[in-house]
Amino acid sequence: MLIDVDCHNYWSTADVLIPYLDKHHRDYFTRGELPGPRGAFPHGHRAWLHPEGFKRADINPISEEDNYTIMKEKHLDKYNIDYAVLTGDEAIEASTLANPHYASALVRAYNDYQIEEWLPRDERFVGSICIAPQDPHLAAAEIRRLGHHPRMVQVLASHGSTRPYGDPFYHPIFEACAEVGLPFAIHLGGQGGINSNPIAAGPTTYFWETHAILPQAAMTHMASMIAQGVFEKFPSLYFVIIECGVAWVPSVLWRLDANYKALRKETPWLKRLPSEYFRDHIRFTTQPLERPDNLQHLWSVLEAMDGKNTLLFASDYPHWDYDDVNNLHIPPEWRENIMGGNAMQVYTRLQDLEAQKQTAKGELHV
Amino acid sequence: MSDNKHIVCKTSDVSPGLQKIVQVGRMSIGIFNIEDQYHAMLNVCPHQGAALCEGPVCGTSANTEKAEFVYCKENALVRCAWHGWEFDIKSGEFLVDPSIKAKTFPVSVEGEDIYVHI
Numbered sequence: 001m002l003i004d005v006d007c008h009n010y011w012s013t014a015d016v017l018i019p020y021l022d023k024h025h026r027d028y029f030t031r032g033e034l035p036g037p038r039g040a041f042p043h044g045h046r047a048w049l050h051p052e053g054f055k056r057a058d059i060n061p062i063s064e065e066d067n068y069t070i071m072k073e074k075h076l077d078k079y080n081i082d083y084a085v086l087t088g089d090e091a092i093e094a095s096t097l098a099n100p101h102y103a104s105a106l107v108r109a110y111n112d113y114q115i116e117e118w119l120p121r122d123e124r125f126v127g128s129i130c131i132a133p134q135d136p137h138l139a140a141a142e143i144r145r146l147g148h149h150p151r152m153v154q155v156l157a158s159h160g161s162t163r164p165y166g167d168p169f170y171h172p173i174f175e176a177c178a179e180v181g182l183p184f185a186i187h188l189g190g191q192g193g194i195n196s197n198p199i200a201a202g203p204t205t206y207f208w209e210t211h212a213i214l215p216q217a218a219m220t221h222m223a224s225m226i227a228q229g230v231f232e233k234f235p236s237l238y239f240v241i242i243e244c245g246v247a248w249v250p251s252v253l254w255r256l257d258a259n260y261k262a263l264r265k266e267t268p269w270l271k272r273l274p275s276e277y278f279r280d281h282i283r284f285t286t287q288p289l290e291r292p293d294n295l296q297h298l299w300s301v302l303e304a305m306d307g308k309n310t311l312l313f314a315s316d317y318p319h320w321d322y323d324d325v326n327n328l329h330i331p332p333e334w335r336e337n338i339m340g341g342n343a344m345q346v347y348t349r350l351q352d353l354e355a356q357k358q359t360a361k362g363e364l365h366v
Numbered sequence: 367m368s369d370n371k372h373i374v375c376k377t378s379d380v381s382p383g384l385q386k387i388v389q390v391g392r393m394s395i396g397i398f399n400i401e402d403q404y405h406a407m408l409n410v411c412p413h414q415g416a417a418l419c420e421g422p423v424c425g426t427s428a429n430t431e432k433a434e435f436v437y438c439k440e441n442a443l444v445r446c447a448w449h450g451w452e453f454d455i456k457s458g459e460f461l462v463d464p465s466i467k468a469k470t471f472p473v474s475v476e477g478e479d480i481y482v483h484i
Contacts, residue, residue, distance in 0.1 A: 008484035168433075194474065261413075261462050268427035273462070308438075 001340030003323065003350070005188070005244050005285050007075070007084035009118050009125075013039030014090065016117070017109040025105035042106060043093035044193020046160075047203050048210045052320065054125035068121055075317045076124055079325040082340065083350055084124050084317075085153060086114060087187055087242065091130045092158040096193025100135035104142065107132050111146055120150050126350065128156035128185065133170060134194060140176035147180025153347040154183045156250045156286040158190025158275055159217050159244055160198050168225030170234075174234045183238035183283075183346055186221060188214055217253050218244035222282060226256065229269040231281045238346045240283045243316060247290040250304035279306060282348055285314035286330070286338065287323040299331055308334040312343045367472045368483040371445070376478045380404065382441045383423050388482075395471065395482060398423060398455045400442045405455050406482045407444070408469035416432055417449035424439055426461065 004299035007096075014029075015038070021029055034040045059074065061067045076084060091110035094103040107130040114127050129146050131139035143155050155177050163169060165186065177184045185238055191214070198217055204210045218241050225231070225239055254275035264270070284305075292298050302311070307330070316322050344350055374388040380399040387397050387409060394409035396419020411418035425440035443461075444453050452461040453468045460466040472483040 229433075261460075264452065264462050265426040268430045269432060271429065 001079050001114070002079065003083045003085070003313065003340040003343040004081050004315045004317070005085045005240070005312045005343050006087050006316050007041035007071070007315060008089045008285060008319065009071070009086045010061065010089050010318065011113070012061055012064050012067065014041040015039050016064065017106065017113055017186070020109035020112040020116070021103055025102055026288055028102055039251065041090035041093060042095035042097060042102065043090065046191040046198070048207045050207050054319050056318045056320060056322060062094065068118075071317065072122065075315065076122065081124060081325075085159055085347070086118055086125055086127050087156060088114065088128065088130055092156060092189050094130070094132045095134060095158040095160060095190040096195055097132070097134070098194050100132060100138060104135060104138040108142055109111050111142065114150075115146070115149065126151050126153045128152070128154050129182070129287055130156050131173065133157045133161055133173060136170050136172040140172040143173065143176035143180060144181070145177065147182060150343060150349065150352065152182070153349040154185045154187045154240065156187060158195070159186040159188050159221065159241070160190030160195035161193070162194055164224030165221045166226070166228030166230050168228065171230070171233065174230055174237055178234040178237055181236070182350060183240050185240035185242055186218070186244075188243040208309055215245035215248055219248065220282060222252065222278070223256060225282070226274045226277045227267055227270070229267065231277045232269055232271065237281060238283060239281055240285065240312070242285045242314060244284070245288075245290065246286065246305075246307075246311065247298060247301045249284060250301055253305065279310065283312050283342065284313045286328060287314040287316040288321040289323060291329065298329070302330070308337050309342060311338045312346065313339045367474065371474065371481040371483045372446045373479050374482050375480050377404070377475060377480060378478065380480070385419055385423055385444070387419055390482060390484060394442070395419070397473070397480060397482070400445070400455060401484060404473045404475060404480050406471040406473045407458060408452070408471070411446045411448065411451065411471070412466050412468055413446065413449060415449050416446055419444060420466065421445040421447035421450070423455070
């Protein structure tokens with residue numbers, strides 16, 4: 001079983017959303033100001049511009065259709081991927097807009113576009129319900145609107161946010177996730193606009209420098225989700241952290257455990273060590289997996305976070321820092337879990353789809 | 367209760383919230399008063415060996431299901447002087463992980479004298 005939990009379904013222009021926008025916000029989009037030329041997705045941009053652009057240079061779609069056909073050839077078919085979790089691309093950047101109604105309209109349009117124009121193309125595709133978390137109640141409504149779609153496997157927000165995700169402000173989102181039985185995932189992104197604090201100590205200078213330390217915000221989210229008792233309040237919830245690095249995780253868990261032991265009294269709603277909540281509720285995706293000169297250094301760290309059971313394979317297709325399926329540097333005996341087994345456990349919708357697929361196969365053979 | 371008992375101090379030396387550190391042979395021991403019952407704990411933290419009994423005697427927040435703070439174990443808990451681990455004075459248990467215990471000793475009182483049984 002090979003499951004890619006971070007596969008970006010690109011568009012060539014955000015105009016693909018027009019048919020899916022409500023009339024009120026369609027006017028904003030077609031007549032209003034955009035952050036770039038026609039076809040730009042409305043968002044507050046980050047302060048760092050990639051000097052080469054994000055895409056792999058060998059992937060150059062011209063028509064909208066190319067976005068799928070190239071992915072099929074160079075990724076899905078090439079590696080024989082069983083399921084690819086679509087993570088969109090610019091849609092999560094709606095989290096940067098000050099107007100939560102416009103932001104919510106944009107992700108709603110994206111979700112419908114995804115369901116109408118991507119999922120039917122390939123049975124290997126499963127989707128993410130993108131949300132604009134700056135209005136948690138509107139986000140929760142979107143989760144409930146689509147939360148029972150059999151091929152929508154998670155709720156997705158940017159890792160850039162106005163406050164740490166464990167904050168009770170966001171709990172309506174987790175309540176909705178728990179209600180429809182979907183994991184809550186965050187993906188690197190949303191570092192502009194109202195999400196004005198992506199880097200501690202102030203903005204760094206260069207893109208590569210910044211990209212390496214963007215996981216800072218993910219550390220905050222992990223600590224916050226645990227300390228605020230989100231997993232006591234919603235015991236079935238999984239929290240998936242996508243593209244935010246991996247090797248830092250054990251060191252932060254060690255620090256959280258140490259501090260909790262001393263100051264448990266601040267959070268009497270917690271019943272276990274922070275690392276135990278991590279183990280049962282938080283999953284990290286591999287890409288871009290750190291690569292020290294001595295691989296043993298990485299593997300020791302991965303072992304300290306029980307990587308065999310807490311890591312999910314992600315390619316980040318078609319980005320510049322893509323991880324190749326066949327060259328992922330993980331212990332060989334963990335491969336089955338990380339390449340698909342763990343994702344199957346977290347994304348319960350995939351279990352249902354797989355069961356249906358097996359049943360259909362069985363019927364075919366009868 | 368062991369017969370190997372040692373007189374360590376007077377009852378008037380120990381009041382609720384104010385412990386007394388005594389020496390028995392080579393051992394440093396904290397003597398505590400919880401509602402006029404006396405308790406003794408080895409002044410060595412199982413975490414890193416710090417002077418456990420020299421930390422504040424206080425209470426803490428009871429386990430709850432939500433964001434509310436119910437003060438409990440008032441004067442029945444000592445926070446280690448260094449890292450603040452909370453120990454139940456009567457049982458010696460570390461609140462986060464009761465399998466970790468500070469060493470405690472039986473205590474008896476004769477008149478105004480407090481004895482620790484080693």
